[in-house]
Amino acid sequence: MFGSDLLPIMKNAAVLIALFLVAASVPNVGASLDDARGRPQGTPLQEKACCAATEKPAAPKDACCAAKSAPKPAACCPATPAPAPKACCPAPAKTENPESETENYTKESLYQLEVTFTDDTGKTVALGDLRGRPVVLNMFFASCGYACPLTVTDLLAIQERLPAAQRAQTLFVLVSFDIARDTTEVLAKYRAQRALDGQWVLLRGPDDSVRELAALLGVKYKQEADGMFSHSNLVTILNREGEIVHQRQGLKGGLEEAAAALAAVK
Amino acid sequence: MSTTPAFRLGALALGLLAGVELCAAGIENRESKIENSAMVLIPAGVYVPLQRTAKDPAQVAVASFRLDAQPVTNAEFLAFVTAHPKWRRSQVSRLFADSSYLENWASDLEPGPKAPLNAPVVRVSWFAARAYARAAGKRLPTTAEWELAAGAGYTGLDGRNDEALNRDLYAWLARPVPAVLADVGTAKPNFHGARGLHGLVWEWVDDFNTAMVTGESRGDSGLERDLFCGSGSIGANDTGNYAAFMRQALRSSLKGNNTTTSLGFRCAADLPTR
DSSP states (O other), rough: OOOOGGGHHHHHHGGGOOOOOOOOOOOOOOOHHHHHHOOOOOOHHHHHHHHHHHHTTTTTHHHTTTTSSOOHHHHSSSOOOHHHHHHOOOOOSOOOOTTTTGGSSSTTOOOOOEEEEEETTTEEGGGGGGGSOEEEEEEETTTTHHHHHHHHHHHHHHHHSHHHHHHHHOOEEEEETTTTTOOOHHHHHHHHHTOTTTTTEEEEHHHHHHHHHHHHHTOEEEOOOTTTTEOOEEEEEOTSSSSSEEESSSSSSSSHHHHHHHTOOO | OOHHHHHHHHHOOOOOHHHHHHHHHHOTTTTTTTHHOEEEEOOOOEESSSOOOHHHHHHHOEOEEESSSSOOOOHHHHHHHHOOOOTTTTTTTTTTTOOTTTOOOSBBBBBBBTTTSSSBOOOHHHHHHHHHHHHTTEEEEEHHHHHHHHHHOOSSSSOOOOOOHHHHHHHHHHHOOOSSSSOOGGGGTTTTTTTOOOTOEOOOOGGGGOOOOOOOSSSHHHHHTTTTTTHHHHTSSSSHHHHHHHHHHHHHHHTTTTTTTTOOOOOOOOOOOO
């Protein structure tokens, strides 16, 4: 009972996926799953909207903490901006903002996906924050013993070969599948171990963000009973608008093509 | 759009007592489709994955959860896209729904004759299904949850030897997709009181993108072996469960923005924590 429209999809099927099962076994340390699932509240954008609202006393509730009763402006926008978001908008779930800024993005821009991550310094990063730079995006996990290190080595080689001007522009973004173990500290350690410079962005996310980004990229992943992940090996190159200009599948070859695609990003 | 705790308890109690009847009532109430769709309780159980690697457990414990008693209908999805213009057919991004998204609807806000209000909504993407669930204060069921719920027969927890269920299931698999889908009420409820897990439409699960043919694939033969058909059966534990193979194959073939004539969804929710 597959609809006729399903057949071509099924034929393409799992063909493109290279799976890796990494054999190392690492004890389950780090943040509990619940901690890791905690959704970061408040992107920089929301913070701004929040504080802007206090200047316009007419509609502070709507702009800042919709549906919440009487938020105190003081709690909303403290003098020190850093830890504000939680106090500002204690909404229980990620607020999807269907009519928000997304129309600024192009039709093909991945940045339409309204998800946020945390980087290896603990800073909240919305996917859209990557806008304006050529991006090389790869999903990985820090305890991966085989495929991910190879891919990072390949990406370092690509970075090495970029002309200086372009190297200064291009971001290399690693997003972890391992929401439980890849804490900010683990990511920071990974950065140090692999000597990744300031052009590298290491992100961890709540489950929703990771799963939706993976679906958008076409990356399949599955945690095995031993805590390792099977996953597609897929390096994605985004232009400045966040549109996919190239995907490199698998682990072997494809470096020249990827570098060429990156070089072609204006 | 979020459900109140009081409603959740109410839905749970009613779901237990008379789940399916409440849904019918929900459909009548055009004001608030999402909140009114009834849920049934799926007791904790064990899901036996169809395929696993040597390192995977043979069984996966599934905590009890609530599951929509029926797939999401066109009427319910209409309420959602009315409230969330971003998910209307003419406005949705192609990244999140392919070009046949809601193609059987007459227009953005009119399901029309090919999509009866009480028939399951199809031609919806995973991203759209997820957005719907989020708006309803729910989520999509995981593969383990969905399979656990669908594993029940008409008369008992274990549907494997339920002849009537298997007859209906395979008869459905053999039939082409009808041009116009039947009302959700026409599907016979299973032991849990959930209708249409088999026999109406295929359904999205939250972790569809974990469905890949699994196995040690470091070797060069990896790509070849990972085609879902042949290699899939090697690691399978229940080769008689042809329908489960089909579901697995479907999941592993999908992308998050795909839509098809026979793929819908229903929502799940955790039990309220005490």
